[in-house]
Amino acid sequence: MQIATAKRSYRADEALLTTRPQRVWMGILAATLVAAPFFLDNYWLYLACFVAINVASATGLNILTGYTGLVSLGQAAFMAVGAYTVAILEIRLGTPFLLNLVAAGAVTALVGIVVGLPSLRVKGLYLAIATIGASFILHFIFVNWTQMTNGNSGLSLPPASFMGTPLTSYFQLYWVFVPITALMVLGAANLFRTRVGRAFIAIRDRDISAEVLGISLLHYKLTSFAVSSFYAGVAGGMWAYFFRVVTPESFPFIYSIFFLAAIIVGGMGTILGGILGAVFMTMVPELLRFVVDWLAPVIPNAATLLSPVRTIVFGALIIGFLLFEPKGLAEIVHRIRRFFHLWPFRK
Amino acid sequence: MLGLKTGLTRRTLVAMSAAGLLTAALPVQASDDIVIGGSIPLTGVFAFAGVGIEAGIQDYLKILNEAGGIDGRKVRLEFEDTGYKVDASVAAFNKITSQHDVHLYYGDSTGFAKTINPELNRMGTILMAGASFATELNNPDAFPNQFMAGPDYSEMIAILLEYIAQEKPGAKIVLVNSDTEFGRDPIPATREKAKALGLEIVEEIITPPTAVDVSTEVLKLRRARPDYTIFHGYILAPLPEFMTQAKQLGLETKFMGTFWSMDSSIWAQVGEAADGFMGVMPYRYYYDDAADAPMLAKIREMRPEYQPTPYIQGFLTAMLFTEAAKRTLEAGKELNGPNLKAALNSIENFDTGGIIGTPISIPGNSIPVGRIYRYDATAKQMVPASDWINLKE
Numbered sequence: 001m002q003i004a005t006a007k008r009s010y011r012a013d014e015a016l017l018t019t020r021p022q023r024v025w026m027g028i029l030a031a032t033l034v035a036a037p038f039f040l041d042n043y044w045l046y047l048a049c050f051v052a053i054n055v056a057s058a059t060g061l062n063i064l065t066g067y068t069g070l071v072s073l074g075q076a077a078f079m080a081v082g083a084y085t086v087a088i089l090e091i092r093l094g095t096p097f098l099l100n101l102v103a104a105g106a107v108t109a110l111v112g113i114v115v116g117l118p119s120l121r122v123k124g125l126y127l128a129i130a131t132i133g134a135s136f137i138l139h140f141i142f143v144n145w146t147q148m149t150n151g152n153s154g155l156s157l158p159p160a161s162f163m164g165t166p167l168t169s170y171f172q173l174y175w176v177f178v179p180i181t182a183l184m185v186l187g188a189a190n191l192f193r194t195r196v197g198r199a200f201i202a203i204r205d206r207d208i209s210a211e212v213l214g215i216s217l218l219h220y221k222l223t224s225f226a227v228s229s230f231y232a233g234v235a236g237g238m239w240a241y242f243f244r245v246v247t248p249e250s251f252p253f254i255y256s257i258f259f260l261a262a263i264i265v266g267g268m269g270t271i272l273g274g275i276l277g278a279v280f281m282t283m284v285p286e287l288l289r290f291v292v293d294w295l296a297p298v299i300p301n302a303a304t305l306l307s308p309v310r311t312i313v314f315g316a317l318i319i320g321f322l323l324f325e326p327k328g329l330a331e332i333v334h335r336i337r338r339f340f341h342l343w344p345f346r347k
Numbered sequence: 348m349l350g351l352k353t354g355l356t357r358r359t360l361v362a363m364s365a366a367g368l369l370t371a372a373l374p375v376q377a378s379d380d381i382v383i384g385g386s387i388p389l390t391g392v393f394a395f396a397g398v399g400i401e402a403g404i405q406d407y408l409k410i411l412n413e414a415g416g417i418d419g420r421k422v423r424l425e426f427e428d429t430g431y432k433v434d435a436s437v438a439a440f441n442k443i444t445s446q447h448d449v450h451l452y453y454g455d456s457t458g459f460a461k462t463i464n465p466e467l468n469r470m471g472t473i474l475m476a477g478a479s480f481a482t483e484l485n486n487p488d489a490f491p492n493q494f495m496a497g498p499d500y501s502e503m504i505a506i507l508l509e510y511i512a513q514e515k516p517g518a519k520i521v522l523v524n525s526d527t528e529f530g531r532d533p534i535p536a537t538r539e540k541a542k543a544l545g546l547e548i549v550e551e552i553i554t555p556p557t558a559v560d561v562s563t564e565v566l567k568l569r570r571a572r573p574d575y576t577i578f579h580g581y582i583l584a585p586l587p588e589f590m591t592q593a594k595q596l597g598l599e600t601k602f603m604g605t606f607w608s609m610d611s612s613i614w615a616q617v618g619e620a621a622d623g624f625m626g627v628m629p630y631r632y633y634y635d636d637a638a639d640a641p642m643l644a645k646i647r648e649m650r651p652e653y654q655p656t657p658y659i660q661g662f663l664t665a666m667l668f669t670e671a672a673k674r675t676l677e678a679g680k681e682l683n684g685p686n687l688k689a690a691l692n693s694i695e696n697f698d699t700g701g702i703i704g705t706p707i708s709i710p711g712n713s714i715p716v717g718r719i720y721r722y723d724a725t726a727k728q729m730v731p732a733s734d735w736i737n738l739k740e
Contacts (some may be wrong), residue, residue: 043441050434143526152528153483156461168469170441243433245461247528250433286438289427304401307389307428 002341014193021340033182037174045170051282052177053238058262058278059188059271060231065260066268067192068224069204070119074131076255077138078115078229081108082236083246087155088148090240097160097167097241101180104237105230111138112229119221123207135253142248154247157240167241177238184231189271191227200224204269265321267328276329280321285314381417381672381682383408383665384443384473385426385453386436393431395582396478396607396657397455401426403661404453406649407669417673424665425449433458440466449473450682451668453661457481457528460493467492467684474671474687476664478657480606482532485712492684494691496664497629498715498738500529501536503605504577506627506717506736508537511575512544519549521573521600523564523589525556530580533605537577549573558585565592568600577603587617590624601625609720610656615727622724625732627717630659630702632729640701663702667709670694705735715739 002021007013017023037045061075082104089100118130142149149155159166160176167173191197199220202210211217240246258281266277288310296302325331383404388397404424412421425447427439436459443449452467454460454477461483467473468491475493484490485499498506511518522537524530534551541548550571552564568576568589576593578586581604590602604626611632614621633654635643646654646662674690675682696706707714715738720729 041445043438043445046438046441050438152526152531154528159465168465243437243462244465245458247458249458249528285435286442289439289442303426303428304389304398308394310428311390311430 078232079236082233108233116225267330399657400661525580642700
């Protein structure tokens, strides 16, 4: 049973970590993240880096869709803008990679503001279709602005470098991506302790009431698009340094669906939801490979026979989670926390 | 109600699953086997090819291992499904190379080949080939540890143009390409080659890869009145629609395609409209019973049912992989990327057992050899329309 949790100040009430177990667990997580690369092989390091990129992007989409209530199916296209920005800056100017990532975020934020303009007139599915339209326009630009994007062949970029050392291994990239993603997640968590974040939530809950309260819909909706796109741009930039080849086909429309599914499965409107959703969507298909590996001695040619089953199981898991926990994986974590808070008085 | 429970609890199950996952994640013990790794698309849009490729590789390895393997060492394929997605292909690559001592690798796409190339060069331990025939990959300087088991896309079209130049000098040609990296790949080289051969490209049509309504494009064909229309960047759709509408308009143009559009089983579904479709194929077909193709007879013995062209491609790739490994070991050298590539490049006038109907050499990253085939809708087979054309001759 958790006791002595009464808050004596607004500051304490708004703190990110309010209980000792929370602080302990966060410390364990931080220690794990620091120690992990020394124990993981290339495969798991690759997945860790990829999860970090997807967490950054899913968190951005959660700000827009989960917290502000603006449905977007353009996240992959925004990531592509960030990836192309990084590739062009890296190839043409050779500017430092951190500056390139910030520039990628800034350029994508500007694009996001433009794409967000329809949100002032339309909501829900209509806005989703508008963002799909924007994705098609951006794809057309990637294919046809050949002087900048090299058309269908795309751009191959040199690795990011730090103090003259090229960051080519996943071990090196881990130390770039994970801290950046951690900062971005922390920034998102803090955003909702501010006036701006609360305005986003007000717009999501009832936009007309929010406007009556003095919240400028024009200002805050576009701000939400900008912030979300900034996240997508930085994630796309990290993606570019990770895969080092950016083509118009690198960010298909299905990737936008992936992020939307991630925040729905993880939990809309919670920071933890974006993280858990991205981890789930990235890791589960990979972990299912091991199930196939286990069955290999039992079933001849298991990999060929079970690969389609893997896809079906992944889909079924998503449906299952939505059926049994509509609020997402984050709610399961909250329930577990509540159980320990109240134990032994409730099971 | 507190009480002790016996048997499997949910917690025990979770713990067992976690332990199992961790165990599975541990590297597999190395053996004396030579391992070919593979990022192969067994699901997704390219699954039809992936299934055939995997079967082709496995069958060749079976033949090889039954004959004693390489220097007494067995060769085996360790592969993962990619769904034809680059990130999954890279994940599979990392998983397989973390678990096994891999020196040969089969990749599934141009995107993957380009993405993994810096890592291949950094590792320097692996020779890679795959399902991509992208022109960009046919560059030994930029892709020193890769090759393709056939001509690149530009070379495929060049083989078609050589045939056209012989059949109808000065012919008028229309190019139809999908609006993808795959589709646009050979266009610049095609323009140059056509010019060199005195052929006239009268129209270039780009369609979305998933084009359904092609009536506007067919009208362009009618205006251009080409002798030949060359498609590239498609598997099947929208080719049958093009051909049907063109026939209805009474156009005389001959339709042609490249490797991925040339499997006879996909045209068998189209029926009569497919009759006369032509294209370039670097390999013989499963049903080719030429006397100088004992390997195809062996394949038919192993698999009585038709095997598609990706199967043949996988089979030949495995043959070339293992030939490179054999030559490397025979020379007393270590199995690594540069040694394997040098061994591959030493292949000269090599007999593929009739898979390719002419002896092959691989001085660079491709095998610029092919033959023109024509689809016979009655026999439901591709029949040879030319002899083997070697661009290096």
